Amino acid sequence: MAYRPIDIDALQIGMHVAKIDVAWFRSPFMRHSFLIRTDEQIEKLRRAGVKHLSIDPARGLDIPGTSTSVQDEPNGTTKPLDTPSPPATEVRSLAAMTQELLTARTARAQLEASVQNTFSRIAQTGIVDPEEATHTVHAISAVAQALNTHALFMAFNQGRAGNAPLSQHALATCSFSMILAHAADYNLLAIQELATGALLHDIGLMQVPPNILQRIHDTSATLSEQNRQAYEAHARAGAILLERRNGFSPSVEQIVAEHHAYLNGSGFPAETGGAFTSDMTRIVMVTDRYDELLTGFGGASPLTPHQSLQRLYQEGQEGRYENRLISLFVKVMGIYPVYSYVSLTTGERAIVSVINSGKLHQPIVTITHDPSGQPYIVPLVIDLANQDAEAPPRGIRSVLGTIPPEFERAFH
Incomplete structure (x- = not known):
């Protein structure tokens, strides 16, 4: 997959953001791959401290008058075990x-x-x-x-x-x-x-x-x-x-x-x-x-x-x-209150994001770390009550605390 690096000042409506230069837990958006539809999205990125980012010309507008030379996506990054569509319930970043x-x-x-x-x-x-x-x-x-x-x-x-x-x-x-x-x-x-x-x-x-x-x-x-x-x-x-x-x-x-x-x-x-x-x-x-x-x-x-x-x-x-x-x-x-930091049966770690009132044992979670403890580049939102049949079954194994300190330190 080919990305083009740009400065935040070059970002325009119609471009597809592929990566940004701040940690995902500081981002105002749940995902780091999305289409720019409004000026407000660009302003949110500025307020979050984004200065450099990468766009995907294959999925949105490119910089006018540029060649097709773009960066290949680097290898070796941690990706979630699966990437199904996020649940319909609104989940905050x-x-x-x-x-x-x-x-x-x-x-x-x-x-x-x-x-x-x-x-x-x-x-x-x-x-x-x-x-x-x-x-x-x-x-x-x-x-x-x-x-x-x-x-x-x-x-x-x-x-x-x-x-x-x-x-x-x-x-x-x-x-x-x-x-x-x-x-x-x-x-x-x-x-x-x-x-x-x-x-x-x-x-x-x-x-x-x-x-x-x-x-x-x-x-x-x-x-x-x-x-x-x-x-x-x-x-x-x-x-x-x-x-x-x-x-x-x-x-x-x-x-x-x-x-x-x-x-x-x-x-x-x-x-x-x-x-x-x-x-x-x-x-x-x-x-x-x-x-x-x-x-x-x-x-x-x-x-x-x-x-x-x-x-x-x-x-x-x-x-x-x-x-x-x-x-x-x-x-x-909720049996697992929102903001709880939990360990999943897959070994991954997640934050409880939304309570499923009909299935309290299976909230919607935002998975932040893989089984080896490495943070995912993009967090994965999973509804534990409505999982992809082809993905590894996930459940909550234990409660570790609340949102980890490293997330909070980013706002001090």
């Missing part, structure tokens, strides 16, 4: 996905600072201001609506330990609850109310002695009866803090008081029957536990998002949580 995730992480850091300020004032004054809580929830909601849901979800899935500040757990639980409530078709006002309860659900922990909290976070050993009672009192203590101000709805107070009142009766307070908890409270039960699993609460090893969803599902089967809500959470976020 890895450059776009990486940028979305970085943007979400930046937003998370800004929100964490805001929520920490709110919680610091509560710790200093012993007062929960309804107006400040509402303002904080509105800020979280605005960010949640502006960002890609999957990017927001994954941004809160990383970089926190079980002993992280209470405000970080509160923010994560609030964000996850908003996602789940939206999937459950809650209206905006109901989501705001739920989010307020989720943000403040553990506010009573501020009244638990630090040494007891440290023990709970750092070890799975059985607490003494006295310490256990002190810890379990946080649910009621939090509700009392809210009741003092007369500015919170009964639904918010109920979330704070009953978020540990598990459906099978194993939770606390003992006088609260889990079977009588509200749907809002049950959402917070699910998202609160999910975040505990992520961060290694109670001395357990932190789990990946995939492992956390698995464990949450198992605990739902034991009767602690609402199975309907867990199933909805998994359906929205």
Whole structure:
């Protein structure tokens, strides 16, 4: 195959791009071989830092007045095991996905600072201001609506330990609850109310002695009866803090008081029957536990998002949580959440790009590395639920993490 090298300034509509001089994970396009149809495509290449590229005169326009002398395609490059047509579902480029995730992480850091300020004032004054809580929830909601849901979800899935500040757990639980409530078709006002309860659900922990909290976070050993009672009192203590101000709805107070009142009766307070908890409270039960699993609460090893969803599902089967809500959470976020970096059964490595809602075990993936660990020149988009019968069958073997650091470093 013969290509012609050109500068970006020579690129015109009608030319067929064959190669560009930036790594594919920085490219604004999923493929590095495509027809230039608009000036906008050329501008995107400029913004991505492309200065030199190769065109394929056999598939598009050539440079006017040039000879037919062109470069042969070099040998020895790694090509995917197969190159079927990409799935019909729109798949964003890895450059776009990486940028979305970085943007979400930046937003998370800004929100964490805001929520920490709110919680610091509560710790200093012993007062929960309804107006400040509402303002904080509105800020979280605005960010949640502006960002890609999957990017927001994954941004809160990383970089926190079980002993992280209470405000970080509160923010994560609030964000996850908003996602789940939206999937459950809650209206905006109901989501705001739920989010307020989720943000403040553990506010009573501020009244638990630090040494007891440290023990709970750092070890799975059985607490003494006295310490256990002190810890379990946080649910009621939090509700009392809210009741003092007369500015919170009964639904918010109920979330704070009953978020540990598990459906099978194993939770606390003992006088609260889990079977009588509200749907809002049950959402917070699910998202609160999910975040505990992520961060290694109670001395357990932190789990990946995939492992956390698995464990949450198992605990739902034991009767602690609402199975309907867990199933909805998994359906929205996927068994393998978007941005997950996975190992395939072929030995290749890929990034989960799109969730297949009907086949959660088989998402659409963007394959980045071959079985030997070498990056493909052009990433390969494969729908694991609709594969080419003549290609090697692919499935997800394990989750390695999220988008690799080398992709992210390209944007710093």
